[in-house]
Amino acid sequence: MDTKSPGVHQPASHLGGIMRVLILGIDGYIGWSLALHLLKKGHEVWGLDDGSRRMNVKLVGSDSLTPIIGWPDRIRVLRNYRGYQDTSYATLGEGTADGLLHMLAISEPEAIFHLAEQPSAPFSMRSSVDAALTQRRNVVGTLQLLWGMYTIAPYAHLIKLGTMGEYGTPDCVIPEGRVPDYPCACSDLQSQECPMRGLLFPRTAGSFYHLSKVMDTLNVEFACRNWGLTSTDIMQGVVFGLNEYDSMDEITRFDYDEHFGTIINRFCVEALIGHPLTPYGAGGQTRGYLPLKDSIQCLEIAMMNPPAPGEYRTLNQFDTTYSVNQLADTVARCADQAGLKASVKHITNPRKEKEKHRYDPIHETLFKLGYKPTGDIEQEITRLIAHLAPYTGKVKKEVILPKTTWF
Amino acid sequence: MDTKSPGVHQPASHLGGIMRVLILGIDGYIGWSLALHLLKKGHEVWGLDDGSRRMNVKLVGSDSLTPIIGWPDRIRVLRNYRGYQDTSYATLGEGTADGLLHMLAISEPEAIFHLAEQPSAPFSMRSSVDAALTQRRNVVGTLQLLWGMYTIAPYAHLIKLGTMGEYGTPDCVIPEGRVPDYPCACSDLQSQECPMRGLLFPRTAGSFYHLSKVMDTLNVEFACRNWGLTSTDIMQGVVFGLNEYDSMDEITRFDYDEHFGTIINRFCVEALIGHPLTPYGAGGQTRGYLPLKDSIQCLEIAMMNPPAPGEYRTLNQFDTTYSVNQLADTVARCADQAGLKASVKHITNPRKEKEKHRYDPIHETLFKLGYKPTGDIEQEITRLIAHLAPYTGKVKKEVILPKTTWF
Numbered sequence: 001m002d003t004k005s006p007g008v009h010q011p012a013s014h015l016g017g018i019m020r021v022l023i024l025g026i027d028g029y030i031g032w033s034l035a036l037h038l039l040k041k042g043h044e045v046w047g048l049d050d051g052s053r054r055m056n057v058k059l060v061g062s063d064s065l066t067p068i069i070g071w072p073d074r075i076r077v078l079r080n081y082r083g084y085q086d087t088s089y090a091t092l093g094e095g096t097a098d099g100l101l102h103m104l105a106i107s108e109p110e111a112i113f114h115l116a117e118q119p120s121a122p123f124s125m126r127s128s129v130d131a132a133l134t135q136r137r138n139v140v141g142t143l144q145l146l147w148g149m150y151t152i153a154p155y156a157h158l159i160k161l162g163t164m165g166e167y168g169t170p171d172c173v174i175p176e177g178r179v180p181d182y183p184c185a186c187s188d189l190q191s192q193e194c195p196m197r198g199l200l201f202p203r204t205a206g207s208f209y210h211l212s213k214v215m216d217t218l219n220v221e222f223a224c225r226n227w228g229l230t231s232t233d234i235m236q237g238v239v240f241g242l243n244e245y246d247s248m249d250e251i252t253r254f255d256y257d258e259h260f261g262t263i264i265n266r267f268c269v270e271a272l273i274g275h276p277l278t279p280y281g282a283g284g285q286t287r288g289y290l291p292l293k294d295s296i297q298c299l300e301i302a303m304m305n306p307p308a309p310g311e312y313r314t315l316n317q318f319d320t321t322y323s324v325n326q327l328a329d330t331v332a333r334c335a336d337q338a339g340l341k342a343s344v345k346h347i348t349n350p351r352k353e354k355e356k357h358r359y360d361p362i363h364e365t366l367f368k369l370g371y372k373p374t375g376d377i378e379q380e381i382t383r384l385i386a387h388l389a390p391y392t393g394k395v396k397k398e399v400i401l402p403k404t405t406w407f
Numbered sequence: 408m409d410t411k412s413p414g415v416h417q418p419a420s421h422l423g424g425i426m427r428v429l430i431l432g433i434d435g436y437i438g439w440s441l442a443l444h445l446l447k448k449g450h451e452v453w454g455l456d457d458g459s460r461r462m463n464v465k466l467v468g469s470d471s472l473t474p475i476i477g478w479p480d481r482i483r484v485l486r487n488y489r490g491y492q493d494t495s496y497a498t499l500g501e502g503t504a505d506g507l508l509h510m511l512a513i514s515e516p517e518a519i520f521h522l523a524e525q526p527s528a529p530f531s532m533r534s535s536v537d538a539a540l541t542q543r544r545n546v547v548g549t550l551q552l553l554w555g556m557y558t559i560a561p562y563a564h565l566i567k568l569g570t571m572g573e574y575g576t577p578d579c580v581i582p583e584g585r586v587p588d589y590p591c592a593c594s595d596l597q598s599q600e601c602p603m604r605g606l607l608f609p610r611t612a613g614s615f616y617h618l619s620k621v622m623d624t625l626n627v628e629f630a631c632r633n634w635g636l637t638s639t640d641i642m643q644g645v646v647f648g649l650n651e652y653d654s655m656d657e658i659t660r661f662d663y664d665e666h667f668g669t670i671i672n673r674f675c676v677e678a679l680i681g682h683p684l685t686p687y688g689a690g691g692q693t694r695g696y697l698p699l700k701d702s703i704q705c706l707e708i709a710m711m712n713p714p715a716p717g718e719y720r721t722l723n724q725f726d727t728t729y730s731v732n733q734l735a736d737t738v739a740r741c742a743d744q745a746g747l748k749a750s751v752k753h754i755t756n757p758r759k760e761k762e763k764h765r766y767d768p769i770h771e772t773l774f775k776l777g778y779k780p781t782g783d784i785e786q787e788i789t790r791l792i793a794h795l796a797p798y799t800g801k802v803k804k805e806v807i808l809p810k811t812t813w814f
Contacts (some may be wrong), residue, residue: 012734097535127554128504128550128551128554128555130557132547132548132550132551135546135547135550135626136543136547139542139546139622140539140542140543143535143538143539143542143615144535144539147534147538148535151535170603170606171602172602172603175606179603179609192600195578195579195580196577196579196586196603196609198609199577199609199611200609200610200611201603201609201627202586202603202606202607202608202609203607204606205625205629206629206633207629208550208626211622211625211629214625215546215618215622217623218610218612218618218621218622219542219615219618222612222613222614222615222618225759226613226759226812226813226814247773282810330602352632352633391630406633407633407634
């Protein structure tokens, strides 16, 4: 690795800050939104996808509530932007990595966003086959990417999408990635240092999907430690809402089914069709949340502010923490204001998780790097409900309530 | 899981302590030795293997130094024991789990030993393909086993072979699996409790193979936590030596190549052929070691002393820690006494690892359960050299020195 040039990790200011970006999973909920955002900012964008998000959502009997256009049409939309370069089809983690390696070679990326994973916890708990698919695609796919970077693109900055769910809900402060060297998170004393400081903070994930993300974290951290690759590993909270789009062709997908719909999105759709909002169990489960446009903002911040070459950096990426009950109340309130009648009805929790617990995660670094949350959650939810209202008739009620259980 | 019977986890005293045992990886170095040992103790033994250890060792240009018989002949040997039941061929982690599920169903195991993994760190670092093979077979294979147990054998006690290498070499005491609630390992204070106590102790593995074992640990712990499966996860030190055999047909395989030969075994073969013993790097690397027969003893102890139903238990399984230099000196001394001339020649370390470090792992539980180390290391190595001497002419010198590097 003697040939490494540290300078390449700096924002490419010689091109006016324009970067060469490869987005793995460019057809997904976040990937599509991110591609458009970066193109509008003038960056050069390559992409890769295998359409598995579209396919898996259909497999569970659902479809995007927003009317997204087909992939060939999306490529036509991308071509309208000067920075758009190329997209290819490749599945990660299954068989050879040829398509990925080819894309790494032709794009010569400065930044790689890895969003090409099976993203659903319930999907991973459906069966042995779905669990194996999830771990094989996510773990082996990331492994193939890391080897590809090592051989073809060792200077690139890998921005890997993980999840706050990797940490679980331990009864202590959750640091950003590693056991901290600041004393308070490890001990009530101010004067002692934890002998475990600097080690990866222990993860207690709650599904085979979440475990696959922890496994990714282990592989990425090792690739940085062993090969000197550079990575930002994003522990992202739960994302909700829609992207900012200039035409309907640019709208991103919106899932609301039990497998691929995240909780706020699901609640909003329940409100739209007059179904009670359905917290799982007691509703004290607390997590970090952020709107999709904040996720895009944070990913851009991570890209423009890379870690030092060879560094493995973890960012906890969310705006605010809420309990499920707080979210249900908030969505119900926004729905009321929109003239909808939203009640709340707790249902049996299909998951095995603590329904009342401490949740105290640190999320400082992105704010220090300039992250500015774009709005309060009521405003976001109100706008989301208004955006979705035209599609109310398309909602398939039967895909919302959980049928996959953890046990 | 209401139908669970806690009693099934107790040693089956109604059968005079005889247990129904399924050994995954029964044709391997440990698997074969364990099968014979348990059959001699009167247990009922089923097995599963796909011959991949034989195949992979040949793939790297080597072969067992001991003259092991073919698999059909081994089955004839096993049939001489009253308790032997059946063996089938199945590969874990690739394609369907049909063969595994069938075996779980017909054997109705009380104890399952999972030894069916790709066990070599250098093999996993050879290439992207070998890294992917290692993680796919180990992680997805274990996942398929866990789902199989959940659906078919939820009462069985899974004894899973992990490695002390999962922990790496952190600069603190290494507990048995979890962040301890005894104060000294976490803090120099006696009066403070660590807020992370009870979480999985952070792992810092040093190869894609070792990472695959950490990933297994995560899946097994989750399966116990989520489904109430019962497991002993063995963090095993480096094993060396031969099994106890009553006839030459019963001898286990013995590998000495850079990929599948563990360090003491490799040093002994170097001594036999008059090659200098070759520590990697400075030789201060310190690990826990145990002879193969101690490994078998410990595995039997784990089986006969299962954890509580639903418990995930970690055992750090080794006798004593040694540095590479101590091992080289010891083997050289034993070789001298055997009339061989053994010198020591340090070579460039092909691995990325600390060559001088603290190593302070706890290994209490197996000793409390009755583990009695069978001899001192010099005695073991002396016997091993004498056992191997007849095969000196078969040694392929070219497979010993490392060609696979970590970077």
